[in-house]
Structures are given as structure tokens and as C-alpha cells.
Amino acid sequence: MQKRFCSCGHPVLVSYTWLGRGASRVHAAFYALQRREGGRIGVCPVCGKRLDIDQLK
Numbered sequence: 700m701q702k703r704f705c706s707c708g709h710p711v712l713v714s715y716t717w718l719g720r721g722a723s724r725v726h727a728a729f730y731a732l733q734r735r736e737g738g739r740i741g742v743c744p745v746c747g748k749r750l751d752i753d754q755l756k
């Protein structure tokens with residue numbers, strides 16, 4: 700798990716899964732820092748922006 704930040708500044712947790720031996724084949728799953736809702740999230744809970752690993756800080 701790594702802590703990253705949405706472009707709005709809200710922190711999210713990112714879990715990486717390597718899909719193959721190539722380092723470029725990585726799947727990222729996002730989780731809310733506060734797990735009130737439990738489990739994965741697809742958009743930022745604050746600004747509603749779709750979470751994209753390439754756009755997180």
C-alpha cells in the first residue's frame with residue numbers, strides 16, 4: 700500500500716498488483732484512507748474525480 704494524493708489533495712491508498720514480469724504491467728487499486736465504506740474506490744470521495752494512477756501525486 701502506498702499513500703498518494705488526488706489532484707484535489709485528498710489522500711488515497713494505492714495497492715499495486717503486478718500482472719506480469721514486465722514492470723510496465725501494473726494494476727493499481729485504490730482504497731479510501733478512512734474505510735467507512737470498506738473496500739475499493741474508483742473515484743475520489745471528495746472531488747469525485749476518477750482516480751488514475753498516472754495522475755495522482
Ligand SMILES: [Zn+2]
Nearest residue numbers: 705707743746
Ligand atoms: Zn479529489
